[in-house]
Amino acid sequence: MKCIFILLCILGYAWSETCSSASSECRHTTCDSTSELHCIDGFCTCTTAHSVRCTSLQDCLNVADWDCTQNRRHCIDNVCRCARIH
Template structure:
C-alpha cells in the first residue's frame, strides 16, 4: 500500500513539472483512472473527467482522486491537479 501511494505521489509530481504546448506533448505525465492529461497554461496536468467546479472547495470535495488537497484548483470550471 505504501509503495502504491509513493507511486501516485511521484506521478502527480511529474504532472506539475512537465511543460507543454498541446496534450500530445505531455509524454511523461500519467493520470489516475478518474482523470486525463491536459495542457493548461503551458503545464501538463491531470484534469478530472467529471470534475466540474465553481470554486476550489468543489475540487477539494472530490473523492477517489489521487491529487493532494493543496494542489486541487478550479481552472476554467474544471478541477485540475496543479501547482499554482
C-alpha cells in the same frame, strides 16, 4: 534536512513536463483512471471533472458545493475541471 527538501523541490520543478497548448505534447505525464491530462499554464496537469458545464472560468468559480480551491478551477472543453497539480 531542510536543504535537501528544498533542493528536491527545485529539481522536481525543473524536471516537470511542459507543454505549449496541447496535452498531446505530454508524453511522460500520466494520470490515474479518475482524471484526464490537460495542458494548463504551460504544464502537463491531471484534472478531475465536475458535473457543471461552463462557458467561462467564472462559471466554475461560482460553484459553491465543490471540494476544489478557487485557484485550481478551470473551464476546459465546456466542463469545470479541478487541476490536481498547479
